[in-house]
Amino acid sequence: MKFRDEIRPRFGVMRAREFLMKDAYSFHASKTSLQETYDAMYQAYTNIFNKIGLQFRAVKADTGAIGGDGSHEFHVLADSGEDAIAYSSVSNYAANIELAEAILQDxxxxxxxxxxxxxxxxxxxxxxxxxxxxxxxxxxxxxxxxxxxxxxxxxxxxxxxxxxxxxxxxxx
Structure with missing residues (x-):
């Protein structure tokens, strides 16, 4: 867990100036080992959200400067909140608006x-x-x-x- 102190919090009481967030970092001898750990963590979060009965999507997210090849953020589907995501109701596709892809049907x-x-x-x-x-x-x-x-x-x-x-x- 890491502590973040936002200079300009958004959305008033919906997001406090100070909050905790959880990031995960790991070291691996091979890409295969890294992928196995990533998949296990992804499945663990999926299991948690399913067990408590929340509708959610794991979305492709920006990895940042040191984030590596891939990243996901788990978002609970809600009418209010600070992030907008694009997701399909008929497939597993989901992404942050910044990374969402759309194909023009032409x-x-x-x-x-x-x-x-x-x-x-x-x-x-x-x-x-x-x-x-x-x-x-x-x-x-x-x-x-x-x-x-x-x-x-x-x-x-x-x-x-x-x-x-x-x-x-x-x-x-």
Whole structure:
């Protein structure tokens, strides 16, 4: 158990400024041993929630900077609370909103076996321009801009790996 002292607690009486939370860390000689322990802990929490009769979902969660390859948070289904989760009522899928995946149902969607194609978009200044250039609807395009305080240094190589950019441009 660890103690956390929130600077700005949210939701008033629903979440106190101070609270206890339980994290688990372990050391293993192999990935197989790690997975066995993870599965046993996952099952232990599942058994606890089932035994006390709570409706819950174990959701895929962000591992943080030192969290490893995978993480789950156990959420009790409730009308109120601080977290929003996405889950299926007909399968075991569940995830935090930040990690939730959705697939657009579209008959014109290309075969998933197609390889990614990188291409230049010279003089295309809007998402509409790029969509027209590549012959796609605007709903199938994404344009991202990240603004970072100029006093902070950016490792452009690491940044491009973490956000899967096709190009990175520094603006002054």
């Amino acid at each position: 008959d014109k969607r290309p075969d998933a076996k197609e390889s990614m194609v990188k291409f230049d978009t010279p003089k295309q200044t809007t998402c509409d321009d790029v969509a027209k250039l590549i012959g796609a609807s605007i709903q199938k395009t994404v344009k991202t801009i990240a603004l970072i305080n100029q006093t902070n240094e950016v490792n452009e190589f690491s940044w491009s790996l973490s956000v899967a950019t096709m190009s990175l441009m520094r603006l002054n």
